Amino acid sequence: xxxxxxxxxxxxxxxxxxxxxxxxxxxxxxxxxxxxxxxxxxxxxxxxxxxxxxxxxxxxxxxxxxxxxxxxxxxxxxxxxxxxxxxxxxxxxxxxxxxxxxxxxxxxxxxxxxxxxxxxxxxxxxxxxxxxxxxxxxxxxxxxxxxxxxxxxxxxxxxxxxxxxxxxxxxxxxxxxxxxxxxxxxxxxxxxxxxxxxxxxxxxxxxxxxxxxxxxxxxxxxxxxxxxxxxxxxxxxxxxxxxxxxxxxxxxxxxxxxxxxxxxxxxxxxxxxxxxxxxxxxxxxxxxxxxxxxxxxxxxxxxxxxxxxxxxxxxxxxxxxxxxxxxxxxxxxx
Ligand code: ADP
Ligand code: MG
Numbered sequence: 001x002x003x004x005x006x007x008x009x010x011x012x013x014x015x016x017x018x019x020x021x022x023x024x025x026x027x028x029x030x031x032x033x034x035x036x037x038x039x040x041x042x043x044x045x046x047x048x049x050x051x052x053x054x055x056x057x058x059x060x061x062x063x064x065x066x067x068x069x070x071x072x073x074x075x076x077x078x079x080x081x082x083x084x085x086x087x088x089x090x091x092x093x094x095x096x097x098x099x100x101x102x103x104x105x106x107x108x109x110x111x112x113x114x115x116x117x118x119x120x121x122x123x124x125x126x127x128x129x130x131x132x133x134x135x136x137x138x139x140x141x142x143x144x145x146x147x148x149x150x151x152x153x154x155x156x157x158x159x160x161x162x163x164x165x166x167x168x169x170x171x172x173x174x175x176x177x178x179x180x181x182x183x184x185x186x187x188x189x190x191x192x193x194x195x196x197x198x199x200x201x202x203x204x205x206x207x208x209x210x211x212x213x214x215x216x217x218x219x220x221x222x223x224x225x226x227x228x229x230x231x232x233x234x235x236x237x238x239x240x241x242x243x244x245x246x247x248x249x250x251x252x253x254x255x256x257x258x259x260x261x262x263x264x265x266x267x268x269x270x271x272x273x274x275x276x277x278x279x280x281x282x283x284x285x286x287x288x289x290x291x292x293x294x295x296x297x298x299x300x301x302x303x304x305x306x307x308x309x310x311x312x313x314x315x316x317x318x319x320x321x322x323x324x325x326x327x328x329x330x331x332x333x334x
Contacts (some may be wrong), residue, residue: 063105078217079136
């Protein structure tokens with residue numbers, strides 16, 4: 001089995017075209033960056049047994065997902081990926097056959113999203129721990145914060161919500177032989193029916209809404225934004241609390257009448273989690289402009305609610321009846 005120094009040596013040789021901001025990458029005590037513009041920095045932890053189960057995901061998929069979920073945070077700040085760092089804690093027996101496909105997935109996504117790996121750390125650990133830090137460039141007019149929504153703003157949503165949770169339900173109901181060996185998209189496709197693998201795809205390879213986030217930021221059309229990682233209601237609740245407003249979600253916009261949706265659909269959309277969708281607020285007055293200028297090649301956005309003056313909280317508007325949505329967002333320490 002390869003040792004730590006061999007692994008790091010191997011990582012060094014994977015170097016890609018580095019942006020001009022990166023003066024030194026893997027190999028020294030620290031990477032060195034140059035920057036005139038503001039930088040966005042974000043870190044996420046993925047802990048075995050808490051965020052994923054070794055039997056329900058392949059190392060390749062975990063590598064891909066680890067970078068994608070971090071990029072979703074950059075998307076919400078309207079930052080462009082610049083570079084990333086990877087901290088990896090691994091049980092000794094995994095540093096060969098597991099490490100390799102994990103890195104293959106991770107490095108593939110660093111190329112796909114132009115976010116080169118410039119450093120990190122490796123350690124033996126009792127179970128798998130993945131910690132990714134991403135750095136992003138913030139272009140003028142600047143980042144989009146979560147605390148800038150105003151009363152009267154409409155709430156836009158880019159990307160699906162609820163589907164990732166559906167995939168988890170599927171994974172808990174039936175086993176997919178070969179899942180832990182998946183090493184490319186084609187193999188993921190072969191695991192089940194089209195419908196099943198569509199769900200698994202959303203869960204394992206969530207799409208960070210970078211282009212939408214960048215466009216909204218550069219055009220200065222969104223006031224506030226947040227990425228939906230804990231659930232639509234939970235993350236909208238954070239935006240509402242930070243902005244000192246109440247948020248109202250419109251049931252009809254989430255599950256339109258006549259769409260054949262079941263009552264449980266709404267619940268899963270509200271509380272699903274791991275969606276990595278993008279929520280933003282925009283002035284009611286500029287909504288028409290936003291609609292007409294929104295680039296058709298980007299994933300579409302839909303208007304799902306509004307901000308109102310009032311105590312922070314998330315309410316659901318069903319046929320003009322308002323009810324407070326219970327916060328089922330995940331809290332690790334409660
Ligand atoms: P130090 O002992 O100074 O922390 P290391 O021996 O841990 O240095 O790391 C040597 C180099 O390899 C550093 O540049 C570090 O950023 C890089 N590195 C270590 N682990 C990883 C990893 N998992 N991914 C990317 N780079 C890594
Ligand atoms: Mg180290």
